[in-house]
Amino acid sequence: MLTFARRNPRIVNFHGIGVPARELEPGEASYWVSLHRFRDILDRIVCHPDRALVSITFDDGNISDLATAAPELVGRGLDAEIFVLTGRLGQRGSLSVDDIAHLLRLGMRIGNHGYAHSDWTKLTSKQLDAELVASKARLEEICGVPIHSAAIPFGRYNSAVLRALRRAGYDAVYSSDGGCVDTLSYPRPRTSIRQDMSDTALDNILSGQLQPTQLLRRNAAMAVKRWI
Template structure:
């Protein structure tokens, strides 16, 4: 299957981090993506960062098309301006969406000290689970960055799914799942190419799996 990674939707209501605008799409672009994937069982949808647009813009459009998605908020930004709050998390869960963890502070998990690692891998998912009322066992490393040490920490944390941003096809039952990032310049041609390029996706997936196999020998 193909798993799409989406950042924010619509006009940002907060100041974006450097480069973050690359992962924001307009409402029109977002609706075009949803209309194309609606009814397809070979496409998954995920959302990173926990922007307030997840509930205000994305959720009603997902529900309208009878689509579900996995959301990966930053636990340390819950309740901050422009991000989801506890009520928003519960709205997502009540609508049939899933909650995973994007960590606490959007830092590179390959470069954590002991206290930072505990906050990213223990405190963040626990807070998200407590606020949403649903267990959190899926993770999406910030920047899609990981190495053997990160994978080991995720396994010890009880992760059942780990989402990256390497692109390519993903196994429905895979533990490590590559995603394709939806960028600010997405158009219908890009969508059609991503969903139709099965051979190319599987070639890239094969390279990713080989790379992961080397990393995962721990």
């Protein structure tokens, strides 16, 4: 089981880099990583023997995606998929429409993180459509290309959320369940990077070294969320 996991892709997810330029939500601060640590993590990815298996995403559409992270990524020949909240576009500390165009020109990809950073499991089907359908249409208008990927806010989903995502035409959906990715998985688990993560924890994430018991636990938790 461990060998199987090691061959699979792994996705590291960032939220904000450096100093936030907006007021943070409760519990959000630990997901902001210093520029120094961010550079260190990117250097570890670039030098890693499994570099080709590691991909990078960003959630929440913070201005630091462009102002701070993008130059570091481009300078190392890396790219990322940036999941944007359309309800925050142009607000202080968040990406604007022009910033998204800039990120696309730099070779980054754009996906939907919804409109209002809501817990999608708590929404009515009409509210969910606004997060998944209207927000997707807005991003398609901005980017000029179809948007087929979404990152689930707070990693919270259930069978109704997954059905709505499929109905709205999302081929790739990303959660925060941790560990390696089975490419057929819906959603695809990612590991969110926190400032306080140890070097050992980080190395395990990049190497896909989830212990068999951890993998079993994660898969069981994902199965429950898909089913409820």
